[in-house]
Amino acid sequence: MKKILLLGGVSEALAIARTLGPEHTYSLAGVGRVPTDLTCQVRVGGYGGTVGLAAYLQAEAVSLLIDATHPYAAQISAHAVAASKLAGIPCWALRRPAWQAQAGDDWREVADWAELRQALEGFRRPLFTLGREPMQHLQEIPAQQFWTLRALTDYPANARCQVIAARGPFHLDDERALFDHQRIDVLVSKNSGSAGTEPKLQVARERGIPVLILRRPRLPDADRTFSDAAALRDALHPPLW
Numbered sequence: 147m148k149k150i151l152l153l154g155g156v157s158e159a160l161a162i163a164r165t166l167g168p169e170h171t172y173s174l175a176g177v178g179r180v181p182t183d184l185t186c187q188v189r190v191g192g193y194g195g196t197v198g199l200a201a202y203l204q205a206e207a208v209s210l211l212i213d214a215t216h217p218y219a220a221q222i223s224a225h226a227v228a229a230s231k232l233a234g235i236p237c238w239a240l241r242r243p244a245w246q247a248q249a250g251d252d253w254r255e256v257a258d259w260a261e262l263r264q265a266l267e268g269f270r271r272p273l274f275t276l277g278r279e280p281m282q283h284l285q286e287i288p289a290q291q292f293w294t295l296r297a298l299t300d301y302p303a304n305a306r307c308q309v310i311a312a313r314g315p316f317h318l319d320d321e322r323a324l325f326d327h328q329r330i331d332v333l334v335s336k337n338s339g340s341a342g343t344e345p346k347l348q349v350a351r352e353r354g355i356p357v358l359i360l361r362r363p364r365l366p367d368a369d370r371t372f373s374d375a376a377a378l379r380d381a382l383h384p385p386l387w
Contacts, residue, residue, distance in 0.1 A: 148209040150382075151202075152186075153226055155215030156242055157314075157342060158375035162214060165379055171206075175222075179313075196225045200232035208233070212378070213368060214240040218336050220363035227366040239368035240378055242339040245347065252356045259283065262334065265358050266291070269332040273325070275346060276336055276360065281309075294328045315342030321349045333357045 150170040163172040166186035193199040213226040230237035256262045293307040300311040372378040
């Protein structure tokens with residue numbers, strides 16, 4: 147019997163998981179909600195790097211590994227491709243397309259936190275939508291700035307930072323209200339390509355607010371790459387690997 151291990155991380159992964167039977171496994175790192183209504187098995191937690199993942203693939207007789215992790219989860223994607231080679235099985239990847247700047251956008255790409263800090267000079271009320279990463283830098287907030295951080299779960303903040311625990315999809319009117327209430331003058335974002343989090347970009351465009359975009363990491367080549375979940379699901383049913 148052929149078995150699939152699906153590494154989740156983006157919303158499209160859950161749509162794929164919903165098509166999988168009980169012999170397959172949907173794997174999550176543990177951040178966010180764990181679905182309880184799936185027919186397939188659900189595994190939460192890591193594997194111990196490339197070697198640990200390869201050992202799991204072999205021990206569980208997995209036939210196909212699918213990497214549907216976040217576009218910025220470069221280390222996990224690297225482990226997936228390397229582990230599949232060690233285990234001698236194919237690795238497919240769901241690579242969500244990046245957002246593209248539109249007329250009226252003021253996007254400024256930054257490579258890392260050092261470039262981001264420099265690009266933030268001159269702004270006072272940034273909105274960070276980078277997940278947990280800014281939590282490590284709360285003591286670096288300049289005196290003239292107040293940060294708004296949005297993440298999946300709540301975290302302790304300080305006098306110059308507010309953390310908002312929220313999960314997409316986000317609606318345009320709600321994003322407008324957030325920008326108004328927090329007096330946002332610059333948006334900091336990953337280029338996740340998610341339709342559910344794209345409305346913030348429209349608000350920035352409407353108001354002429356700059357967007358600091360964290361550059362996407364380079365991801366390894368998988369045996370097959372898909373740009374949308376529907377195409378990947380079609381390739382699985384009937385199985386063609």
